[in-house]
Amino acid sequence: MRTLKNILVTGGAGFIGSNFIHYLFEKDSNFNYRIINIDALNYAGNLMNLNDVEEKWGGKRYFFVKGDICDAVLVHDLFNKYDIDTVVHFAAESHVDRSILGPGDFIKTNVMGTYTLLDAARNYWKISDSSMETGVLFHHISTDEVYGSLGETGYFTETTPYDPRSPYSATKAASDHLVMAYNHTYRLPVTISNCSNNYGPYQFPEKLIPLMILNILEGKPLPVYGDGKNIRDWIYVEDHCRAIVDILIRGERGCKYNIGGENEWENINLLYLLIDITAKKAGIDPVAVKNTITYVCDRPGHDRRYAIDSSQIKKELGWKPLVDFQTGLEKTVEWYLCNLDWINSIRNGEYRKWIAKNYTERETVI
Numbered sequence: 001m002r003t004l005k006n007i008l009v010t011g012g013a014g015f016i017g018s019n020f021i022h023y024l025f026e027k028d029s030n031f032n033y034r035i036i037n038i039d040a041l042n043y044a045g046n047l048m049n050l051n052d053v054e055e056k057w058g059g060k061r062y063f064f065v066k067g068d069i070c071d072a073v074l075v076h077d078l079f080n081k082y083d084i085d086t087v088v089h090f091a092a093e094s095h096v097d098r099s100i101l102g103p104g105d106f107i108k109t110n111v112m113g114t115y116t117l118l119d120a121a122r123n124y125w126k127i128s129d130s131s132m133e134t135g136v137l138f139h140h141i142s143t144d145e146v147y148g149s150l151g152e153t154g155y156f157t158e159t160t161p162y163d164p165r166s167p168y169s170a171t172k173a174a175s176d177h178l179v180m181a182y183n184h185t186y187r188l189p190v191t192i193s194n195c196s197n198n199y200g201p202y203q204f205p206e207k208l209i210p211l212m213i214l215n216i217l218e219g220k221p222l223p224v225y226g227d228g229k230n231i232r233d234w235i236y237v238e239d240h241c242r243a244i245v246d247i248l249i250r251g252e253r254g255c256k257y258n259i260g261g262e263n264e265w266e267n268i269n270l271l272y273l274l275i276d277i278t279a280k281k282a283g284i285d286p287v288a289v290k291n292t293i294t295y296v297c298d299r300p301g302h303d304r305r306y307a308i309d310s311s312q313i314k315k316e317l318g319w320k321p322l323v324d325f326q327t328g329l330e331k332t333v334e335w336y337l338c339n340l341d342w343i344n345s346i347r348n349g350e351y352r353k354w355i356a357k358n359y360t361e362r363e364t365v366i
């Protein structure tokens with residue numbers, strides 16, 4: 001069992017990172033450590049996700065730094081200043097469609113950024129052969145997309161060969177390889193988790209579930225790629241966060257863990273369920289909403305099916321997903337219905353103006 005002291009969370013203002021920070025502050029009964037959140041606040045990073053944490057814990061147990069994980073000096077300073085013993089690395093360019101339009105930012109953040117963090121950890125922790133037994137750990141958050149696409153049967157296991165097929169998944173695969181290479185070559189204590197599609201509060205509305213919820217509420221067409229039969233495994237974000245904590249505390253160094261919701265859905269069937277839930281909560285006619293479904297030209301290279309075998313983390317760490325899909329979707333729809341201000345401030349640019357006024361481009365930590 002590891003004891004956590006000073007956790008560097010990267011990308012903590014994004015969707016999963018901010019849920020993770022909330023999870024630590026609200027649900028981890030062992031919480032007595034400090035969290036240092038570095039985030040560049042790109043279009044998907046949103047400090048409003050953490051307003052309550054900042055108010056209650058800011059400057060005491062929680063420290064936010066606006067900065068780029070590719071900035072080696074800044075990252076090194078953070079390790080020094082906060083005596084970092086644990087890294088939980090979420091920061092990434094994360095949207096497949098954007099990676100198809102322009103892979104450059106993905107290569108920079110997902111590959112170079114991960115390298116910068118690994119090197120800072122290696123230098124600060126002064127890794128030696130005995131370090132595997134010391135308290136430090138670099139945990140890398142990755143995706144099931146590194147494994148490629150499945151046919152109608154089968155599951156991704158931790159030993160499935162990598163076969164990334166989009167610029168996004170290729171950069172995530174590259175970062176996974178770098179993490180493992182630092183373990184094998186320099187003995188850096190690392191773990192990796194490869195998770196399936198997450199959903200829940202604070203997800204930027206370019207991703208399938210929040211995009212569809214908002215389009216349903218606003219009476220806009222519901223665009224579905226190709227024949228709508230691509231299959232994804234969906235997990236409620238809190239179940240993912242709990243799995244990460246289990247790995248931080250009890251995970252074996254040098255190991256990868258697959259995390260999935262055991263919850264496969266064709267996109268079109270997911271959309272029917274989401275329409276029923278959203279329409280009911282918002283008092284809209286679901287039949288009329290279903291008529292707005294519009295099939296659009298498929299995403300280039302669109303992977304057909306992802307499905308995760310989570311038996312290793314279940315067996316070794318006793319983790320399992322707890323939130324069923326109906327319940328998780330209901331909570332998610334409710335969150336968006338109750339947080340339309342969050343959506344509006346992203347859309348009308350108020351939030352960007354506030355960031356520009358309150359944060360310099362490179363926040364120094366010395």
Ligand SMILES: NC(=O)c1ccc[n+]([C@@H]2O[C@H](COP(=O)([O-])OP(=O)(O)OC[C@H]3O[C@@H](n4cnc5c(N)ncnc54)[C@H](O)[C@@H]3O)[C@@H](O)[C@H]2O)c1
Pocket residue numbers: 010011012013014015016017038039040041042043044045046067068069070089090091092093094095109113141142143144172194195196197198199204
């Ligand atoms: N969303 C999913 O379904 C899913 C599934 C499996 C794995 N993942 C992985 O989980 C991680 C988080 O995903 P997410 O959905 O929360 O993404 P997100 O896009 O919502 O958040 C990413 C965060 O990283 C920050 N960031 C981007 N570039 C940065 C840089 N150069 N320096 C510092 N911060 C930077 C952004 O500002 C943002 O806050 C990613 O590594 C992603 O690959 C996501």
